[in-house]
Amino acid sequence: MASSFDKYQKRRLRSSYFSVVISIALVLFMVGVLGLVLLKSTSVANLFKEKVAMTLFLKDKVSNKQIETLKASLQKEPFTRRIIYTSKAQAAKAHSKELGEDFLTFLGTNPLKNGLELYLNAEFVTPEKMAEIEKRFQKNAFVEEVSYDKPLISLLTKNIQKISFWLLIISAFFGLVSMILINSAIRLSVYSKRFNIKTMQMVGATKSFIRKPFIWQAIKLGLIGALVAIIGLGLTIYYANQYIPSLHLLSDYLLLAYLFGGVVLASFIITWLSTYLATQRFLNLQTDELYY
Incomplete structure (x- = not known):
């Protein structure tokens, strides 16, 4: 009976980890695509400017x-x-x-x-x-x-500034949405272990000691999610380059380094911060509040 229950718990845990990884991967993929558009829009704008x-x-x-x-x-x-x-x-x-x-x-x-x-x-x-x-x-x-052509320069500058402004607004919005989604996924994962957190706290474990394995686990899941997102972005860039070769997506190594590095960095920061805040919340709860 106990063995059956343990298998059930392990299965639930794997399912929880899988959902966290998929959530992180999807969100980071979306952010990565937006980052690609943002970075490449600057290159495209510069290309137009350098033809004047x-x-x-x-x-x-x-x-x-x-x-x-x-x-x-x-x-x-x-x-x-x-x-x-x-x-x-x-x-x-x-x-x-x-x-x-x-x-x-x-x-x-x-x-x-x-x-x-x-x-x-x-x-x-x-x-x-x-x-x-x-x-x-x-x-x-x-x-x-x-x-x-002075009118052309003025028009080009104004249009580029407008496009850049709205791209930044959209990027900020989706960045906030990504943080909320990843934070929710990680909080649900930590929530399932809230009783373990409180038990460890009651036997004298410090907050940093309790928090540490949760943070490392979340970072690992975040990096796996980032790897999945990078694979998805790589395939997207490859096929986009086939259809629009003039953008030189595959040959722009600096852009790819910034993009993939940004995805990994975002996964690390967001998972670390989300896990820290989630564990801190449950560490500060009273025992009777864990049921709500």
Whole structure:
């Protein structure tokens, strides 16, 4: 009879642990997917920003040697990502191709300027910083005119800020929900052992001594749940990369390290905190309160 009861208890315990692991895995998977969207949205936004060019139209008197000197100095600037030089002859050829006829034949001269297309690093593509860079180039002796799409920069910056704000709000909400769900699962697991906790306390065990095995057990379950969530995320990322290869999900090792590391860290912090609070609650209860 006792053996049958022990088997029943062990079965219940395994079932409890299994439900905790699944709960943690599902919640961490959801948080991981949201984290992937949040992290990759920054990369996508940066990709759009780095496609915006600032064009420097050079004065006619500027020699090829001076242009090379200017290019070399620009390459050393922190805001420079890449530079493309377009001569006035190349620009005329491109315009003629777009128009479908050679406009130089009836103009007689080439009115276009030699130009440098300056592509900036993403953090410098904001209305304020680009205005500062524009003022700096307007004072340059080689530059006649600075041109870039100001309305596009303003619109791009505003839209990215809006999207980032709402993603942060959603992330915070789901983060709170995940903590509540994991906390509930762990509290139910600790609740089933509340009488054991009180018995150990009555025979003189300290709170830290009683709490320690519960915390370690929860951390182990949390890490198993995190491993399951990481496997799920890995499969999701693999298939997403097949359908949207332009995002380079599998080749972005830094993003994957942050994502998987964040899942493990979240499981550790949430399980530790939830177990600590749950055990503390039952440690502070009176014996007659354990039945409610």
